[in-house]
Amino acid sequence: MTKTNEKIHVLVDEKLGGIKREYMEIDRKAEVGEKIVIVEKADCDDWYENGAIFTVNRDRPGKSHIESDTARCGGNNNGFILREEYHVLEPTDIVHIDGQRYEMADRKAKVGEKVITITKCDIYSKGEIGTVGYQSPPRYIYVRFETRAVAWRVPHEDYLVLVPLEKCEKTFENKNSGYKEIKNLIHNDLGITRQDIQEMISVAVSNEVQKLFESGKLDIIVGAKIDSLIEEGFRDGGRLLYGFKERVSQTVSDEVGKRIANVLNIKVEVRGDH
CATH class of the missing domain: 2.30.30.40 (SH3 Domains)
Structure with missing residues (x-):
């Protein structure tokens, strides 16, 4: 599995005319043309040290190792670099222009x-x-x-x-700050716990589901869609298609979830395993 970390490198991107760009370290095999950074030097005779950055010039067929011309030295004529020695530097969408x-x-x-x-x-x-x-x-x-x-x-x-x-980050910080203030108010000043909130949502959802069944609106909402599924199911030689029961169950769950979300003005995710 590909692993990532938080290390960011600001390097010149020749493909963007020399603009400085942020690159993130990724622990995976490099491809020809990609940049790499040495993170765990293996051979003490190589001239480079941890933190050295190279561009991959050649792949080693059937292996995860690579070669870079700028890594060549007296005892390493091909610029051979072990897979365990490097991380790939993947370009991000962030660039630096005039300090911004x-x-x-x-x-x-x-x-x-x-x-x-x-x-x-x-x-x-x-x-x-x-x-x-x-x-x-x-x-x-x-x-x-x-x-x-x-x-x-x-x-x-x-x-x-x-x-x-900078503008985007300030907006996020303002929203995050507002969220923290509300969270502190709920937990500290009002003494409402996470369990209390979950119980309140559970009661509200249960009440709305009960109302849907008692009012008969659920039959009206779902009826036409189930009729369509039945008609579709009997097209195959008069036998219901495989998975018909599951499709009907999912249709009912989806419609109930939508109605509850609209009434309570919250986002409800209906899980198929319930």
Whole structure:
């Protein structure tokens, strides 16, 4: 199983024109062209140390080991690196530009947003930064690149939107702070425990289910769908299809869950094993 950790490396991404990008360490076999970092040097005669970063140039057929030209030395002419020595550095969607962290989002840009080009053409190269001046729907935006005097038409598939992470992180922190205040109020000031909350939800759900059965609304809601399932089931030579009982049970469960969620204004997940 692939393992991850929290180690982040900020490296130049040549594929984005030299923009600095965040990479995450992943404990798996590397592919040709990927970056790796040495985490547990095996041979004391190799010149590199833990923390050295290489690009994979060759794979070893039938094995998990790799070779990198920049890892070559007198006793290691091929740049051979054991699988146990390295972690793969996978690129994330986060880049660093002028000291600011941005997340690259794959969507249509709005006027005033920053974008980064991910393809090369006669006008612009990969990794050029610009600001959207105005849109030319449905396929283009006009971008004023930082290194050019005039705006150029850029198709949607040629760029990613740069979303400032500081703004996103502050929003998350504010929401998280509000959540903690409410949680503290519930537990500390009101003295309501998690078990109390679960019991209140259980009672509310039970009451709503009882109301559905007593009012006869459940028959109306589910009846038409079950009739359709029966009709579908008898198409196969007059015999009900395999799994008919389970499909009817799931239909009833789904509809009850939807109605309860609408009435109580909560998200209800109906499990199939109940």
